[in-house]
Amino acid sequence: MATTLDLHDISYIHEGAPEALFDVVDATLPQGWTALLGDNGCGKTTLARIVCGALTPTHGAVNPSPSTLVVAYCEQECAHEPANLDALRDDWSPEVIALRDTLGIGDDWPYRFATLSGGERKRLQVACALHGTPDLLVLDEPTNHVDADTRGAVAEAMRAYRGIGVLVSHDVELIDATCTQCLMFTRRHMGGRNRTVLERYAGGYTKARRTHELRRAEAVGELKAAQGRRRALESARDVRRAMMDAASARKHGGHLIDRHDHDARNTHKWNEKQADKASAAAYRALGSRLEAARREAASIETDAKRYDGEILLDITPSSRRELAHVPAGILRFGDAAGGAGCVAVSELTVDGMRWHARKVGDADGAAQGCPGIRVPRLGVGPRDHIGVDGANGTGKSTIVRALLGSVDDTVPTLYIGQLPQAGADARLLARLHRLDDADKARVLSMVAQLNDDPDRLMRGRDPSPGQLQKLALCIGLLDGPQLIVLDEPTNHLDLHSKQALARFLRGYPGALVVVSHERWFLDEACGSAE
CATH class of the missing domain: 1.10.287 (Helix Hairpins)
Incomplete structure (x- = not known):
């Protein structure tokens, strides 16, 4: 097993792009976990795929070659079954049983991947990546979709890994708990132009960020003196x-x-x-x-300069007393329908504008084939900002589907789910390029306020999931929605983008329903639960 992986003079430029995504990247990846950080679209996933050997750099080399190693890559999205799911399902060795137990994976999960929640899929996906003890393992946003308990389980499984690990993540707690060094993509300004550089910092995110701020302050001081x-x-x-x-x-x-x-x-x-x-x-x-x-x-x-302005919208809240409602009862998982035969394995409690889903009883409902979530009567007013949280598998997305199903067709509604639909990226980019000049300028201005580079988005042929998330929101805002429903909107977003999105949602004048595992984000976007 290799003890280090060296990146030498790595550059990558997309075909037809006017400039490199990044260039002259030199780094050493030791045993243990290295965090790969940076804003959406800066090239983290591209570099991770180069490290894995899934992508060839425009210039430079990885030593030893990934082709000589056992390599595993856990991608961001969890819409599709992992390639080695069958191998994990059929392996009952003590090591794999321990891995299942660490991640809290049910014995039936590999057989019903399509019915699992996003967080449950992510646990199974991480287990498949760890299965077989690879020499080199890349985890790309492994805590997207997951609750706090799952985040802890993922961290525990990561700490048990003994190979060379690369973590692409914006999860501060996970990075601090697992990583010994951080490689940070940073947009730097020099001589009237911006470029992307990769900087190394010892320690986890908190220590790296502190060191970065000190370096930035020194550079600003030097520039002012010069x-x-x-x-x-x-x-x-x-x-x-x-x-x-x-x-x-x-x-x-x-x-x-x-x-x-x-x-x-x-x-x-x-x-x-x-x-x-x-x-x-x-x-x-x-x-x-x-x-x-x-x-x-x-x-x-x-x-490089960040945008800290506000997204200005000319949206008038609905005159309706209630935009969405769900009667009290049990909602069946999956299709949000109710039924006398459903068994509640979770319930929703309502405390003002904060709704909390929690598990109750055991999994008898799953055995009967009709598990569900018990809810009181739910309603969404024209100016309500509602935050929904709870553990994975408790039915939060089921509640979202029920609310959306009750909305009248005349109410302008924007819904962005946690799992993108097939071909969504191509459709979004095509719509962006079809917009007239005025609307295109509005969208790109909003994208900039959400901590992204509009020029890079216009040039990009393979935008990151975080960039697509922002673009879907900004294009959807052109239709003047009076109700916005977002299911796990912070998945894939860098920290600055999360903060910018929370500021925007806080000032949004219409009705808002946000599902998230990040309580600070719900507090910022919807108001504190206390």
Whole structure:
């Protein structure tokens, strides 16, 4: 088994792109876990696929070659069955039983992947990635869709892994709990242009972020000092230019001397000639120093600017008293229908604008083939901001489907689910390019406010899931929705994007229903539960 993996001078450029996604990437991946961090669309998944050997870099090499290793890759999405699901299902060795127990995987899960919740699918997906003890393992957003208990189980399974691990994630707690180093993609500004660089930091996310902030503050201080020196030299050069102009005026004032006073005229010429030489030399010296100061300021890299504005919407809340409602009863998992034969294996409690789903009883309902969630009467008013949380498999998505099924067709509604539909990325990009100039400008402006690069999105042919998530929201906002329903909207989003999305949702004037495992996000978007 390899003990390290070296990335040497790695560059990657998409076909037809005007510039590299990233270039001159050098890094060493030791045994243990390395976090790969950065904003949506910066190239994390691309680099992860290069590390795995699934993608060939435009330039550079990975040593040893991934083709000589046992490699496993756990992708972001969990819409499809893992390739080795059958192998995991049929393996009852003590090691695999321990892995199942660690991740809390039910014996029947491999047989009913299509009926599992997003979090349950993710647990099974992670187990399949760990199965077979690969030399190199890449986990791409392994805690998308999962609750706090599952996040802890994933972290425990990761800590037991002894190979070379790469974690692509925005989950601060998971990174701090498992990673010994962070590789951070950062957009840097230098000499009037932005470029993407990869920086190494020791420790988990919290330590890496603190070190990054210190480096950023130092760079900003250096830039300000260099710009101050440049301005001082520009001012000194201007003064010297004024002195030379004055000397020139005096020189041309020689006609005032009596033309018969040859001694005075010769003295005047000699003095002005020496003054010209001294002034010219001083001016040239200042020019050289100024040019050096300009080069120094241009060579200092600082973090590229982030957008911190607001998304402005002209949306009027509905005049209806209630936009969605669900009668009290038991909702059958899967299709959100009710029925006398359903057994409640979970229930929903309502505390103002916070709804919490929790498990009750045991899995008897699953054995009878009709498990469900017991709910009180639910209603969504025209200005309500409702946050829904709870463990995986308790029926949160079932509640969402029931609410959506009750909405009148005349109510403009925007729904974004946690699992993208097949071909959704192509349809979104096609719609973006079909928009007229005014609407396209509005969408790209909103994308920028959600911490993304509009130019990169317009050029990109393979946008990241996080970019598609933002684009789906921004294009949907063009229709002026009076009700927005978001199921796990923070999946795939980087931390800055989550914060920007929460700020926008907090100010959204219409009705909002958000399902999330991130309670801080629900507090920001929907108001605190306390």
